[in-house]
Amino acid sequence: MCKNPAMRRHRVAVLALNHFAPLDFGIPGQVFWAAETPDGEKLYEVVTCSEGARPVRCSAGYSVQPDHDLDVLDTADTVLVPGIHAGRVLKEGTLSAGLRAALRDRPRVMSICTGAFVLAAAGLLDGRPATTHWREAPRFAELFPEVRLDADVLFVDDGDVLTSAGVAAGMDLCLHVIRRDHGSEVANRTARRCVMPPWREGGQAQYVERPLPHQPTGGTGATREWMLAHLDRPLDLNALAAHARMSVRTFTRRFREETGVSPARWLTAQRVQHARHLLETTGLGVEEVARRSGFGTAVSLRQHLHAAVGVAPLAYRHTFRRV
Template sequence: MPAMTSRTTPDRPPHRVAVLALDGVYFFELGIPDRIFAGVEFAGVEGAYEVVTCAATADRTVATNTGITLTLHHGPEALESADTVIVPPYDLGRFTADLPEPVRAALSRIRPGTRIVSLCTGAFTLAAAGLLDGRPATTHWAVADQFRTMFPQVALDPEVLFVDDGDVLTSAGVASGIDVCLHLVRSDHGSAVANQVARQCVVPPWREGGQAQYIVQPMPPKGAAGTGATRAWALEHLDRPLALRELAAHARMGPRTFARRFQEETGTSPGRWLIQQRVQRARHLLETTDLPVDRIAAEVGFATAASLRQHLHAAIGVSPQAYRNTFKVRSGIPGAG
């Protein structure tokens, strides 16, 4: 996870995001970074990001997967000043393991320490450039076998939505591009701002990166009970221990049936889901209240402040106090308490 930064101030230059569009780029995913990062402005943080879309070649033309050719305002020189570089997905029919020289040359312009992100099949370009060697990564589950064959040196996990490996992040298909961009906003500016951006875009505010890409049964069969009502109830009672047996009883299922159906509907286990929700609630309280850490731990259902510290550090790598110092909501920011 990259080092957390404080809220942008008027005398601080914006974080520059360069989106590298390669031939065969998918229109939908190409627009995700600009849509998400521009939303930070609506969340009350002015001048946080500057997003530019660039080509790998000096003529600045890019053929899309729809047959439309784009002429962009920026060429590969935009990568030299980028703080974050994002490679959206493209038609793999245009991909070869030996990167075209213009693409390799463009990537060589990226400064050391720049945060690099791939969306979906963009991971193939990062892998071909050697940027994923020995690292954990993900891509769309449908091309996982092809990826493994071409890049055995990469620790591929095709089951998750995205992987944050510090200065390099990779995400799975389509909507997970939204997830990883919201994750970047959350890492840079905190959950209150990211939640505002998600609300502006009318998307779920938070899906944890380790959530499964492909959920076998997103909706229960007709006439069958689901776990949605119990999940909603659990969110209103996070201060309680909420053992599996209690959750199953609320859903009027046996524990084994409940656990299986929960996994089918959410892509994760009840215990892991509860920890994710407790950490997320704790982050919100750290940002928006002055409650002491032990009180927040009790509010979100962790037995002790030490337990909260352990889980928060496992999730985002910092202590509660460090997180609060970085992301405490100031007056004038939406959601300030």
């Protein structure tokens, strides 16, 4: 029960289909459940449903029995579709009329991994940007050419419809939604509770198949931690490579292998995130936020923040700061 009678939990309804991916299925219940106010109030309620409340079987060889049928979607603030084995479930992109109708006209719909096939088959992604697991992207594009597929990102937020790439990217998407709903402080506490990074930008590249460094040690992780601790300083490529005790060429290659992006893009993303955090949680002036996040000037901060989230610093603070 909610301790505060005036506080209504946001209801997330997870739609379970046969051949669902078990980790994808468990992500919303874990991540949204961990989102709390400073006083320990749960902010989300997660319920599970299936057609007719029938048992559904997963790819790991067991079944689950949802508590609800599709009627519970009428009470949901967000509907989430976990990944499925699309080749087995959505042959030729078909979907039952009941599921099509059930998914339409919802306040917010999300998918993890190949759950995007379900949203596309229901017609929810026509003409919209979306993503899915990089390995399934060619088949998705063939089945749903009207969707603006971007297979190179972790997740896509198109307002009332959000899609993520494979597996762990579903956690990034859920955390992004918590940040969007309740701000950085709640999202960061949730991330700590789930022992996961507090933020990876949606535009970060998916981890497609690529050779990894042969050495188990000597990576760029320690330098990334150092970068995070010194975001307010000038951090050029030579200084980063020197910290990692590598040549610039080796450092750049290793960094991209380990993160999927260049050092410059990763650093900019972290600075934007830190600036967002300061705008949400402090009353610092824009110039000071720019200095502390490493952008130097308010003009530079404004340009980078607008490129990332489409608004200026003061507009962002007004919209997202939780008083």
